[in-house]
Amino acid sequence: MKEREETTLLQKIGKLADARGLEVYAVGGFVRDKLLGKQSKDIDFVVVGSGPDFARAVAKELRTRRVTVYQKFGTALVQVGEYKLEFVGARRESYRGESRKPAVEAADLHTDLARRDFTINALALALNAARFGEIVDPFDGRKDLRKGIVRTPLEPNRTFSDDPLRIMRAIRFATQLDFEIAPATLAGIRNNVERLRIVSQERITDEFLKILAAAKPSTGFRLMDETGVLAVVxxxxxxxxxxxxxxxxxxxxxxxxxxxxxxxxxxxxxxxxxxxxxxxxxxxxxxxxxxxxxxxxxxxxxxxxxxxxxxxxxxxxxxxxxxxx
Structure with missing residues (x-):
């Protein structure tokens, strides 16, 4: 029943996008978890267009007033029953050395997926009627899911230098999913570990506690030790x-x-x-x-x-x- 309810919801969103001449995709953790056989009530969507505008249209179509627009970030959250639906426009991000806050500009889906932290999160599920259910996987994320590997879609030093919180996220995903971190990705973590100091303590601790909450938390603490993260954190x-x-x-x-x-x-x-x-x-x-x-x-x-x-x-x-x- 839950699967049918979810499919119906996604189809409605896809049809609404068709009616407005837009492309829309479910992306990231929702797609990853779906491929792993896990259910999630939090769904992120990428719209090739304005995320907030489309979110308002979704809220109207689904007859909910529970919509929150974060204009500063170009995102919007729609609550539909148990589901939290977050919409954002496809975008390109450019980072400055001293900050995790990027400059953002509109882009296509491939560029948007390339900015994701890891290949297993750089996955999209097409929702428009003509392609409904098709997986878009430009960086072999499904292969890494099957092999149990955490790997960056782009050059690791760039990925971790742009947003060093991804260092903690790599270790967290490896711990939660019992995955290995790819050698080049592990080297990128070691090379950029000092960049963690520009990340707010609250964000680091959020990942730290998720590692602590994993089935075998020692995996994460060993990885933090091996990569130099523990000395910082x-x-x-x-x-x-x-x-x-x-x-x-x-x-x-x-x-x-x-x-x-x-x-x-x-x-x-x-x-x-x-x-x-x-x-x-x-x-x-x-x-x-x-x-x-x-x-x-x-x-x-x-x-x-x-x-x-x-x-x-x-x-x-x-x-x-x-x-x-």
Whole structure:
């Protein structure tokens, strides 16, 4: 029933575009999830024309007043029952070095898809009647979906330099989908990791928490470690590396022990507070480390020091209040 309801909705939007002489496509995550057999109530649309104008026409056709236009960004959101429909005109983006905010101009669909972060998101579903249901895939996103690869549609250094938040998104998608990051894309992350510093903390933390919420969050934290992201985003955790709990036993490294604990908690609970607690439970061990002959390293009072460290970490990361109590 849900599938039929969704198809009917998309057909109505396609017919309206035909009547107005426009091309319209569902794009991005909705198409990706559909190919993965997942349902989504959030649908992004690209119109070869004005996104806000077409959104108003859609709202009128579907008899809903729940339409919000963001003129500054050239987008509009229409709420239809459970569905959130976002419309934007096909566009080209140009970035300046010190900002993630691009200059925008109208373009065709191919150019619009090329500006997407990854090939698995550079997919479009045609909705006009003559091509309804056709997948537009100029960068082999379906192939990457089948192979389980996160890859940029354009040269990786350009992709990550233009918008360094994509660094966090690459790691998040690899973690959520259990995908590999393509070698050239991984190199692009390493080359541009310092650019993360121009991204607002709120946007970084949003991706950080999505990684923490994944089925196996350690995947994301290992990737952040391997690419240098952890040093920028969460240096306190990086300090755990090489801190052994038992003299000479490298498998007891506090960093990797923490990732094991995190995965164990994640396997039992979706509660984000519990997962974060697992992540930071040994956060003060690097600062309390002392070597005792015959016993190895000790970490006296690390729980107390950790409790004192956490409020400042929470404020810096802009964590939700309920996670910092």
């Amino acid at each position: 969460f240096p306190e955790m990086l300090a755990m590396k090489g801190v052994e709990q038992i003299d000479g036993h490298h498998h007891k490294d506090v960093f990797f022990h923490t990732l094991q604990v995190l995965d164990n908690v994640a396997a039992r609970s979706d509660n984000l507070f519990l997962r974060y607690t697992a992540l930071v439970h040994d956060i003060a061990k690097p600062r309390t480390k002392q070597f005792v002959k015959g016993k190895g390293w000790t970490f006296h009072d690390h729980e107390e020091l950790g409790a004192r460290m956490l409020p400042a970490i929470g404020r810096r990361l802009r964590l939700p209040v309920e996670m910092t109590k």
